[in-house]
Amino acid sequence: MMKSAIVVAVIAQKGGVGKSTLVRSMAVEGILRGRKVAIIDADTEQYTTHKWTLRRSEQVPEVVALEDKTIAEVVASLTKRRAELIIIDTPPHSRPLINVAAEAADAAMIVTQPYQDDVQEVGRTAAILNHLGKRGGIVLNNAPTRAAALALGRAALAAVAFPTCPTAITHLMSHPYASAEGLTAQEREPAGKAAREIAEVWDWFFSKILV
Numbered sequence: 001m002m003k004s005a006i007v008v009a010v011i012a013q014k015g016g017v018g019k020s021t022l023v024r025s026m027a028v029e030g031i032l033r034g035r036k037v038a039i040i041d042a043d044t045e046q047y048t049t050h051k052w053t054l055r056r057s058e059q060v061p062e063v064v065a066l067e068d069k070t071i072a073e074v075v076a077s078l079t080k081r082r083a084e085l086i087i088i089d090t091p092p093h094s095r096p097l098i099n100v101a102a103e104a105a106d107a108a109m110i111v112t113q114p115y116q117d118d119v120q121e122v123g124r125t126a127a128i129l130n131h132l133g134k135r136g137g138i139v140l141n142n143a144p145t146r147a148a149a150l151a152l153g154r155a156a157l158a159a160v161a162f163p164t165c166p167t168a169i170t171h172l173m174s175h176p177y178a179s180a181e182g183l184t185a186q187e188r189e190p191a192g193k194a195a196r197e198i199a200e201v202w203d204w205f206f207s208k209i210l211v
Contacts, residue, residue: 007086009105013121015092018141019111020048023089027061028184029202038062038083043091056182107135114153136162137209143168167200
């Protein structure tokens with residue numbers, strides 16, 4: 001019997017929070033840990049992750065643009081091709097597609113910046129996951145180095161029913177520089193701060209949320 005892939009939907013209802021960059025970082029982290037990983041680029045307005053592969057020399061992770069297919073169809077196809085982990089890069093501002101992605105997923109990673117305009121959108125995503133009975137965890141992304149600003153974001157998220165990762169992904173130039181080269185931060189600077197943060201977020205999500 002074919003083993004089912006683990007499916008993770010990465011969701012941000014507000015654009016500009018670095019969701020697609022985090023999707024790619026998590027996918028590459030999985031590959032570095034020996035998993036066969038694929039990404040479904042469901043952001044049909046921009047296809048940012050699909051465009052990233054055009055700058056990339058490595059053939060992994062496989063990235064499939066959703067186009068005219070359904071998420072269920074692509075998940076089934078990738079599972080047949082022995083994908084072990086499928087990460088769905090969802091579009092912002094598209095509740096119907098976010099609902100479908102969340103329903104197809106085993107768990108969701110909710111991405112937000114630690115600022116009020118971003119954090120206030122997390123509750124809507126949490127409501128979707130609660131309605132579907134899905135597991136989820138929140139990751140603070142593009143975080144400032146100022147501890148006070150980060151603490152305000154964490155305090156605002158305390159009312160949300162899902163846990164927040166203890167490690168925040170700091171706003172570092174390692175990420176855009178790597179993206180421009182078709183890489184992720186941990187590929188470009190494997191001993192850097194960004195690589196350590198990505199590894200810590202992975203460890204938290206796959207040991208505390210996907211259990």
